[in-house]
Amino acid sequence: MNDTMEVQSALAPGSYFFTGNEAAAEGAIAAGCRYYAGYPITPSSEIMERMAQRLKEVDGVFMQMEDEIASICSVVGASWSGSKAMTATSGPGFSLMQEALGYGVFTETPLVLVDIQRAGPCTGQATKVGSGDLMQAKWGSHGDYQIIALSPWSVQEMYDQTIEAFNLSEQYRVPVFVMADEAVGHLRERMDISPLVQTRNRYKKSGAAPFGTEENDGVPPMPSFGEGESITVTGSTHNEFGVRKTDDPAVHERLVGRINNKILNHRENIIQSEAYSLDDAEVIVVAYGFTARSAFFAVDQLRKSGKKVGLLRLKTIWPFADGLINRIGKLGKKLFVPEMNSGQVYGEIRKYAGCEVIPYHQTNGRIIHPKDIIAHIERII
Amino acid sequence: MARDLDAYLRQEVKSTPFCPGCGHGILMNIILRAIADMELDMKNILFVSGIGCAAWIPSPHFNGDTLHTLHGRAIAFATGAKMANPKLKVIVISGDGDLTSIGGNHLIHAARRNTNLTVICANNMIYGMTGGQVASTSPLGTITATTGEGNPYRPFDLCRLVLGAGAEYAARFSVTQPLVLMAAIKKALGMEDFTFIEALSPCPTQFGRRNKADSSVQMLKALMQDCITREQAKGMDKDLLKTKIITGEFHHE
Amino acid sequence: MSNVKQVRLIGFGGQGVVLAGTILAHSAIKDGRWVAGSSAYGAQARGGTARYDVIVAEDPIKFPHMISTDILIAFSQKAYEESLGQLSKEKALVIYDDLLVKPGTLPGVIQTGVPATDRAIKDLNNKQAANMVMLAAAAVLTGLTSQASLVRALEENSAPRFLEINRKALALGQDIGLNLKKI
Ligand SMILES: Cc1ncc(C[n+]2csc(CCOP(=O)(O)OP(=O)(O)O)c2C)c(N)n1
Ligand code: SF4
Numbered sequence: 001m002n003d004t005m006e007v008q009s010a011l012a013p014g015s016y017f018f019t020g021n022e023a024a025a026e027g028a029i030a031a032g033c034r035y036y037a038g039y040p041i042t043p044s045s046e047i048m049e050r051m052a053q054r055l056k057e058v059d060g061v062f063m064q065m066e067d068e069i070a071s072i073c074s075v076v077g078a079s080w081s082g083s084k085a086m087t088a089t090s091g092p093g094f095s096l097m098q099e100a101l102g103y104g105v106f107t108e109t110p111l112v113l114v115d116i117q118r119a120g121p122c123t124g125q126a127t128k129v130g131s132g133d134l135m136q137a138k139w140g141s142h143g144d145y146q147i148i149a150l151s152p153w154s155v156q157e158m159y160d161q162t163i164e165a166f167n168l169s170e171q172y173r174v175p176v177f178v179m180a181d182e183a184v185g186h187l188r189e190r191m192d193i194s195p196l197v198q199t200r201n202r203y204k205k206s207g208a209a210p211f212g213t214e215e216n217d218g219v220p221p222m223p224s225f226g227e228g229e230s231i232t233v234t235g236s237t238h239n240e241f242g243v244r245k246t247d248d249p250a251v252h253e254r255l256v257g258r259i260n261n262k263i264l265n266h267r268e269n270i271i272q273s274e275a276y277s278l279d280d281a282e283v284i285v286v287a288y289g290f291t292a293r294s295a296f297f298a299v300d301q302l303r304k305s306g307k308k309v310g311l312l313r314l315k316t317i318w319p320f321a322d323g324l325i326n327r328i329g330k331l332g333k334k335l336f337v338p339e340m341n342s343g344q345v346y347g348e349i350r351k352y353a354g355c356e357v358i359p360y361h362q363t364n365g366r367i368i369h370p371k372d373i374i375a376h377i378e379r380i381i
Numbered sequence: 382m383a384r385d386l387d388a389y390l391r392q393e394v395k396s397t398p399f400c401p402g403c404g405h406g407i408l409m410n411i412i413l414r415a416i417a418d419m420e421l422d423m424k425n426i427l428f429v430s431g432i433g434c435a436a437w438i439p440s441p442h443f444n445g446d447t448l449h450t451l452h453g454r455a456i457a458f459a460t461g462a463k464m465a466n467p468k469l470k471v472i473v474i475s476g477d478g479d480l481t482s483i484g485g486n487h488l489i490h491a492a493r494r495n496t497n498l499t500v501i502c503a504n505n506m507i508y509g510m511t512g513g514q515v516a517s518t519s520p521l522g523t524i525t526a527t528t529g530e531g532n533p534y535r536p537f538d539l540c541r542l543v544l545g546a547g548a549e550y551a552a553r554f555s556v557t558q559p560l561v562l563m564a565a566i567k568k569a570l571g572m573e574d575f576t577f578i579e580a581l582s583p584c585p586t587q588f589g590r591r592n593k594a595d596s597s598v599q600m601l602k603a604l605m606q607d608c609i610t611r612e613q614a615k616g617m618d619k620d621l622l623k624t625k626i627i628t629g630e631f632h633h634e
Numbered sequence: 635m636s637n638v639k640q641v642r643l644i645g646f647g648g649q650g651v652v653l654a655g656t657i658l659a660h661s662a663i664k665d666g667r668w669v670a671g672s673s674a675y676g677a678q679a680r681g682g683t684a685r686y687d688v689i690v691a692e693d694p695i696k697f698p699h700m701i702s703t704d705i706l707i708a709f710s711q712k713a714y715e716e717s718l719g720q721l722s723k724e725k726a727l728v729i730y731d732d733l734l735v736k737p738g739t740l741p742g743v744i745q746t747g748v749p750a751t752d753r754a755i756k757d758l759n760n761k762q763a764a765n766m767v768m769l770a771a772a773a774v775l776t777g778l779t780s781q782a783s784l785v786r787a788l789e790e791n792s793a794p795r796f797l798e799i800n801r802k803a804l805a806l807g808q809d810i811g812l813n814l815k816k817i
């Protein structure tokens with residue numbers, strides 16, 4: 001279908017010492033992002049600042065908008081004008097964007113949003129860490145839909161996953177969220193840039209229906225404004241040519257079905273994870289984001305002291321790795337789920353694991369320290 | 382819609398959804414005539430609208446690219462589309478509630494940035510689509526679904542609002558003044574600036590029937606009487622002037 | 635060098651602690667090592683303390699924050715005293731500015747005084763350059779990074795007008811480090 005393309009990386013290949021936020025901006029540029037719109041908010045603003053500078057260098061467009069609603073709406077507009085486009089924000093801004101994200105989903109608009117999660121709810125602790133926006137990423141806008149949400153654990157992955165987010169958004173014509181947390185956004189560490197970057201081009205087919213496919217889980221081609229295709233785009237229910245159909249139950253059912261199926265039926269291709277020391281593990285820690293770094297260290301320490309512990313790291317949060325969790329659960333082990341929220345992913349894991357799942361919640365604006373994970377696992381092993 | 386404008390309309394959608402006597406249908410005609418007169422290429426025009434009856438003027442009827450967005454956000458979407466592809470001619474067409482109430486912030490900021498957009502506000506002084514609730518443009522005393530005793534608040538003067546925010550050109554005309562309205566639209570479309578057209582467009586269904594204009598003919602007649610030029614306004618009795626709508630072109634000073 | 639070294643540079647604001655940490659981090663990356671860094675300074679840090687933590691490792695770093703300090707580089711008495719509690723239980727190393735810090739007795743900890751401020755004033759007539767003197771001396775004493783990489787990292791991260799004096803400071807620090815090592 002849409003073609004992948006190898007391009008030269010935007011920065012010279014080599015090792016860099018970046019923050020996660022800087023790496024996200026570099027990933028976007030490398031992936032071909034040429035439009036950014038945003039509104040200042042801690043702890044994500046450095047992404048916007050770097051994009052302001054970098055987009056100038058590559059002849060892209062940077063807009064500081066009047067608010068987050070305008071930011072995300074203009075990103076959708078830019079995407080339909082043919083640009084790879086993105087925004088970045090944090091909790092309060094993410095909340096404001098929800099209606100337009102639903103628009104992006106329903107009009108099948110490729111776009112990338114980086115959420116640097118901070119300690120909510122509300123204004124909460126603006127400079128402190130949390131990962132409480134994961135359910136919002138999934139269900140924040142009204143109605144039934146699917147999105148893709150990734151969870152980076154390192155500066156390197158902020159770069160890699162931002163590129164991946166652009167590629168997935170083009171492949172599936174869906175908003176893709178990089179659900180980072182403040183600890184990764186502000187972490188500074190070595191990251192390596194390789195000479196070539198895998199990117200994905202928008203799939204175009206002149207005259208083809210831009211909002212429907214033969215299959216009930218297909219991704220239609222996407223024309224751009226100004227190409228002479230007389231596109232009509234609407235957030236109301238529409239037929240395969242984009243014409244509003246707000247009375248026909250079959251049209252609604254078909255469209256809602258397809259935008260869900262095109263993600264869910266391909267989830268085995270979308271979902272990524274990493275496993276460490278799972279064989280013979282009596283307790284498997286399931287973690288994501290910065291917390292997976294703490295868990296990684298803790299598992300390593302526990303292994304050194306002879307404890308049979310493993311780590312499953314979720315790189316994709318949505319669509320959820322239901323099949324994988326089910327397989328892991330079948331091994332008959334205990335799963336331990338540390339999170340910087342009140343159990344948003346724990347609940348999903350419990351749905352599919354079929355074995356004992358032990359949550360560990362921390363909502364104090366601090367990272368979960370490896371020593372706390374070690375102490376808890378020593379109690380349950 | 383007249384035959385000669387067929388080429389400007391999307392083939393698969395023939396009828397418009399407006400109530401009989403709705404001003405939006407007239408405005409639709411006037412906008413397309415302005416485009417036809419200027420011989421603008423529809424393939425290069427993007428029409429962006431929000432949500433409301435007025436937002437259906439271009440979408441999906443106009444045979445260019447149309448982007449029917451969210452309530453209030455048309456200008457924000459249009460800004461992204463225009464900035465990402467500056468070659469597009471981008472025209473925003475939406476209602477008064479949409480553009481000036483929920484979307485008021487985007488309106489003033491686009492005017493401030495002087496983003497190259499022409500915004501045509503179909504002002505029926507009411508929320509038509511949702512059943513006739515009071516709008517930020519409803520005159521003092523208007524009876525609406527949410528102001529049974531009459532609107533207690535003053536309306537926006539939209540042209541002054543956008544000029545104050547930095548718009549280069551603003552004009553207010555009624556659909557009962559088709560020739561001057563069309564001329565103003567053409568002027569706006571010919572500029573490379575943020576330009577604003579306030580097109581007074583009667584809503585007989587939601588505004589008229591509550592405010593002593595039972596038929597659409599009555600509404601049109603009333604509009605014709607109420608709209609005066611700036612020249613006519615000069616020296617008019619103050620109380621009388623309060624019942625009038627001053628139409629004309631307004632430039633950045 | 636053992637696999638992971640957790641280094642804390644700490645002093646008061648204005649001493650160039652963050653720049654020293656940044657250059658150490660870039661320098662270790664140039665050596666091909668894995669590095670993570672985090673800083674606290676200005677309003678974030680209590681009592682005007684400036685701190686930069688650098689983790690230097692031979693392999694990708696599992697947990698990127700400091701768990702305990704393997705190498706403490708202290709630029710002030712207050713910073714020194716504040717940091718002792720976090721020292722690693724085994725083989726901790728303390729390097730301090732011998733003009734600004736009067737060290738206490740710490741059983742099992744090797745403490746080395748570096749005349750960074752003293753020599754920056756005497757040899758370079760520039761107290762501000764003490765951070766680079768200290769950094770280069772510490773690099774020699776700990777093997778954290780090579781002098782060649784330090785110089786390259788400096789060139790990429792120093793404001794042009796301070797480049798020359800900082801280069802001299804690195805050279806001076808290296809000398810001091812080598813001499814201290816002989817003892
Ligand atoms: C966020 C949101 N709030 C409310 C609505 C409901 N709504 C739909 S149209 C409309 C009013 C439209 O009024 P106007 O823009 O003046 O257009 P008209 O129908 O009068 O032409 C409202 C409030 C909505 N669609 N979205
Ligand atoms: S409700 Fe009013 S604005 Fe809407 S179509 Fe009917 S007359 Fe026109």
Ligand SMILES: [Mg+2]
Pocket residue numbers: 433476477478503504505506507508509516
């Ligand atoms: Mg209205």
